[in-house]
Amino acid sequence: MDFVKKLSEERNLSDCELKELIESSKYDEGLFAAADKKRREIYGDEVYIRGLIEFTNYCKNNCYYCGIRRDNKNAERYRLGEEDILACCEEGHRLGFRTFVLQGGEDPFYTDKMLCDIISEIRSRFEDCAITLSVGEKTKESYKAFFDAGANRYLLRHETASEAHYKKLHPDSMSLETRKKCLFDLKEIGFQVGSGFMVGSPYQTTENIIEDIRFLQKLQPDMIGIGPFISHEETPFSSFENGGMELTLRLISILRLIFPYALIPSTTALGTINPQGRELGLKAGANVVMPNLSPVNVRKLYTLYDNKICTGEEAAQCKGCLENRVKSAGYRIVTDIGNVKKEKEKICR
Ligand code: 5AD
Ligand code: FES
Numbered sequence: 329m330d331f332v333k334k335l336s337e338e339r340n341l342s343d344c345e346l347k348e349l350i351e352s353s354k355y356d357e358g359l360f361a362a363a364d365k366k367r368r369e370i371y372g373d374e375v376y377i378r379g380l381i382e383f384t385n386y387c388k389n390n391c392y393y394c395g396i397r398r399d400n401k402n403a404e405r406y407r408l409g410e411e412d413i414l415a416c417c418e419e420g421h422r423l424g425f426r427t428f429v430l431q432g433g434e435d436p437f438y439t440d441k442m443l444c445d446i447i448s449e450i451r452s453r454f455e456d457c458a459i460t461l462s463v464g465e466k467t468k469e470s471y472k473a474f475f476d477a478g479a480n481r482y483l484l485r486h487e488t489a490s491e492a493h494y495k496k497l498h499p500d501s502m503s504l505e506t507r508k509k510c511l512f513d514l515k516e517i518g519f520q521v522g523s524g525f526m527v528g529s530p531y532q533t534t535e536n537i538i539e540d541i542r543f544l545q546k547l548q549p550d551m552i553g554i555g556p557f558i559s560h561e562e563t564p565f566s567s568f569e570n571g572g573m574e575l576t577l578r579l580i581s582i583l584r585l586i587f588p589y590a591l592i593p594s595t596t597a598l599g600t601i602n603p604q605g606r607e608l609g610l611k612a613g614a615n616v617v618m619p620n621l622s623p624v625n626v627r628k629l630y631t632l633y634d635n636k637i638c639t640g641e642e643a644a645q646c647k648g649c650l651e652n653r654v655k656s657a658g659y660r661i662v663t664d665i666g667n668v669k670k671e672k673e674k675i676c677r
Contacts, residue, residue: 332358335585346538363581363613366588371615373659376666378427379420379621382630383408387433390499395560395631396433406626410446420621423647424663431462440470444477451478458665468513475517482514483522489543490536522551528571529557550668552590555597558633573602577612584613591616600637607657619646
């Protein structure tokens with residue numbers, strides 16, 4: 329049977345079938361078309377925007393791939409205060425953003441109390457907005473406190489679902505088990521949860537990617553973020569090759585067909601490895617873009633990888649630029665909170 333047809337209809341394939349689909353370019357055209365058809369059935373031509381506020385590039389972790397890792401002594405560090413963050417939200421709201429994503433390294437400077445104060449202030453000023461956090465691994469109690477303060481979504485990529493591969497990307501102080509526990513804690517508390525992985529990270533195999541898909545099938549996240557690995561010169565992985573665009577696009581389509589309702593961003597990393605990357609990501613099934621709302625003077629400092637795009641533009645320019653790009657790809661940016669759509673329950677009588 330035709331793999332693409334089977335994946336569209338059954339939302340699943342065997343490991344063997346997935347391997348063939350992941351490793352071959354010959355299905356791409358049909359795969360991208362099937363994924364686009366599926367996204368249009370559920371989300372039409374709407375693309376949701378999320379305003380990304382990178383509020384600290386301090387990090388206590390030391391992931392081998394990441395440019396803001398603790399041991400990168402050449403990184404110039406910065407932190408935004410509550411007023412700076414609120415100013416980003418004000419500007420974003422004026423421009424039509426209805427989701428703010430507070431992202432940062434794991435920075436103990438921001439206590440739970442500080443984060444909760446920031447969250448509740450955003451919540452009271454912008455009632456019609458979603459607040460998304462992306463601040464790494466915390467205790468369940470901390471997550472609950474953030475939720476109670478008014479946060480509703482949380483992004484935490486699992487990075488790789490293979491125990492052995494996880495160890496190759498992270499120092500011993502970090503564990504896949506903890507990462508997974510965090511994700512299930514977040515779900516239990518009631519967050520809309522996003523996870524995901526890098527494509528073409530060092531030592532990644534097709535089998536690892538299949539494990540990633542299987543893990544996502546267990547987690548059933550609302551949001552799935554994937555992007556190519558891009559080397560950063562001040563990390564232990566500086567000499568590794570970047571992940572590929574083709575494979576990233578193929579995986580976006582596969583994920584769209586397995587998770588028809590998921591919110592899938594066309595990532596900045598994809599736009600960094602190819603000037604048309606984000607447009608192609610949308611055509612392959614992605615339905616979210618995340619322009620930068622951080623103050624322009626700190627944007628260049630939040631460098632997880634080299635040559636990151638969109639570090640020079642103002643928020644308004646960045647939104648305008650993306651609007652044109654989205655339009656050129658055949659879709660439309662909307663001013664909407666952009667919650668995940670849920671499948672209607674089949675009514676059995
Ligand atoms: N290349 C691509 N993506 C990266 N990330 C971190 N470092 C890199 C890199 N060098 C991704 C991780 C993280 C997300 C915020 O950015 O997947 O979860
Ligand atoms: Fe930021 Fe194009 S999206 S400048």
